[in-house]
Amino acid sequence: MPNIKSAKKRVKVTKVKAMQNQMAKSALKTVLKKFDAAIVSGDKAAAEAAYKAAVKAVDKAAAKHLMHKNAASNKKSAMTLKLNAVG
Template sequence: MPNIKSAKKRVLVSEARNARNKANRSALKTAIKKFEAAAVEGNRTEAEGAYKVAVKSIDKAAAKGLLHKNNAAHKKSALTLKLNNIG
């Protein structure tokens, strides 16, 4: 455990950020998995709804610094290709 006041604060801040990042990361993964499931099923309308939610989650994660912007763009591109291949 740190002895210096600023180091103690850093521990508290990093724990709070870690918890926030974990929550956002799990929401992101859930949204992507729901889209993947709908895409595998071949249900176009359900997949389109899940796609919108997944893209919004990816954009939020990129804005919060959870994902790099290029990584977010790559994920969105892959999701779009899957959506277009459902036909």
């Protein structure tokens, strides 16, 4: 346990930031699961709506450095291929 005031603050700030990152990652996973469920159902309109939400979420995650920008591009490309296969 830290004794210095600034070190104590760092512990608090790190805990808060870690929780924010965890919540953002969880929300991203939820959006991606909804997209996969829409793809499995075969409903083109629902899949397109879920695709838009998923791409936006992936872009936000990459902007916040929750995932690497190349990983985000790879994820979006894979989602696009899945969406085009539904048609």
